[in-house]
Amino acid sequence: MDPDGTLAFASHDHAACRDGALAHAEAVAEAKGLRLTPVRRRALEILLESHQALGAYDVLDRLAEEGFGRQPPVAYRALEFLVEHGFAHRIRRLNAFAACMHPGEAHVPVFLICSACNGLAEAPGAAVAASLRQAAGPLGFRVERMSIEAVGLCPACQGGSE
Amino acid sequence: MDPDGTLAFASHDHAACRDGALAHAEAVAEAKGLRLTPVRRRALEILLESHQALGAYDVLDRLAEEGFGRQPPVAYRALEFLVEHGFAHRIRRLNAFAACMHPGEAHVPVFLICSACNGLAEAPGAAVAASLRQAAGPLGFRVERMSIEAVGLCPACQGGSE
DNA sequence: TCTTGACTAGTTATCTTATAACATATTCCT
DNA sequence: AGGAATATGTTATAAGATAACTAGTCAAGA
Numbered sequence: 001m002d003p004d005g006t007l008a009f010a011s012h013d014h015a016a017c018r019d020g021a022l023a024h025a026e027a028v029a030e031a032k033g034l035r036l037t038p039v040r041r042r043a044l045e046i047l048l049e050s051h052q053a054l055g056a057y058d059v060l061d062r063l064a065e066e067g068f069g070r071q072p073p074v075a076y077r078a079l080e081f082l083v084e085h086g087f088a089h090r091i092r093r094l095n096a097f098a099a100c101m102h103p104g105e106a107h108v109p110v111f112l113i114c115s116a117c118n119g120l121a122e123a124p125g126a127a128v129a130a131s132l133r134q135a136a137g138p139l140g141f142r143v144e145r146m147s148i149e150a151v152g153l154c155p156a157c158q159g160g161s162e
Numbered sequence: 163m164d165p166d167g168t169l170a171f172a173s174h175d176h177a178a179c180r181d182g183a184l185a186h187a188e189a190v191a192e193a194k195g196l197r198l199t200p201v202r203r204r205a206l207e208i209l210l211e212s213h214q215a216l217g218a219y220d221v222l223d224r225l226a227e228e229g230f231g232r233q234p235p236v237a238y239r240a241l242e243f244l245v246e247h248g249f250a251h252r253i254r255r256l257n258a259f260a261a262c263m264h265p266g267e268a269h270v271p272v273f274l275i276c277s278a279c280n281g282l283a284e285a286p287g288a289a290v291a292a293s294l295r296q297a298a299g300p301l302g303f304r305v306e307r308m309s310i311e312a313v314g315l316c317p318a319c320q321g322g323s324e
Numbered sequence: 325t326c327t328t329g330a331c332t333a334g335t336t337a338t339c340t341t342a343t344a345a346c347a348t349a350t351t352c353c354t
Numbered sequence: 355a356g357g358a359a360t361a362t363g364t365t366a367t368a369a370g371a372t373a374a375c376t377a378g379t380c381a382a383g384a
Contacts (some may be wrong), residue, residue: 092254135285140317155302
């Protein structure tokens with residue numbers, strides 16, 4: 001459906017995109033013996049509804065409406081589980097979370113955040129990660145985790161105001 | 163003194179490092195007609211005291227001790243000024259701020275955050291920025307700003323626990 | 325000199341984001 | 355069934371950030 005996870009900014013069959021990601025996540029969870037419980041699963045579905053990042057409290061509101069707990073830890077714990085197991089990412093720049101578009105694959109995501117429509121795409125970041133490691137090497141720094149995020153305009157939003 | 167801004171992890175004459183950065187900032191402010199007022203200057207000095215990122219409230223506490231206002235906007239405004247004019251950077255991953263090691267030069271910083279000692283270095287990021295733009299290009303995304311941050315171990319902290 | 329406008333600094337109040345700590349329930353294994 | 359581990363829920367609070375208003379500063383022009 002979206003093998004590069006880069007279709008966020010292109011028009012696509014989002015219902016299929018969402019269902020595919022969810023099915024994939026379920027398969028990965030099954031394979032790894034992870035418990036994709038109702039709250040966790042629902043949190044992931046909420047993130048998958050759009051190619052945007054959502055704040056923890058946005059997710060919490062949605063969960064609460066549907067009968068889950070309405071206290072912050074409910075959302076934070078579900079999101080933490082999703083992030084920890086690679087089903088979602090945390091977007092530091094936005095204090096927000098987004099569903100992962102490559103669940104199960106080892107990858108370093110590069111987040112492209114549209115400042116006009118709040119759309120979010122996950123570009124392949126292997127090359128960026130490599131050059132980051134090259135920048136860190138001469139200083140003797142050993143990289144463990146990285147956050148690579150860009151803010152700008154997605155294709156659809158470039159027409160409007162330029 | 164530290165032409166690459168990468169000495170944070172190396173032993174160096176920090177008093178000179180700090181004074182140099184401050185003098186540089188003053189010169190740039192003078193040249194651009196910016197007002198490096200007492201609060202702003204003091205906030206910068208506080209950031210320059212160590213190669214670590216400080217939270218806005220840490221800076222605020224220090225400012226308040228010295229007779230400046232003790233309400234959050236006092237610190238946030240001073241820090242916002244410093245960031246806006248390139249005297250400091252915001253480290254999203256830490257919800258914190260750090261003095262810029264290349265004031266006045268156009269540059270894309272890559273932040274290297276040591277998870278053991280909280281040290282922070284600013285590596286040159288031109289190559290990383292270029293490959294980020296290359297990753298964004300195929301999606302038609304126009305990059306305006308970017309945050310590139312890595313967490314790991316600095317040279318001094320790699321000996322201890324490996 | 326006076327005054328006007330831009331900017332700076334301070335305050336109160338509030339909002340948003342995140343976590344600690346503890347109680348209860350569920351699930352898994354033996 | 356018993357017990358350990360895991361998951362969910364709650365209360366309370368910590369930590370980070372901003373809106374909106376007031377008042378002081380300073381420089382440029384009438």
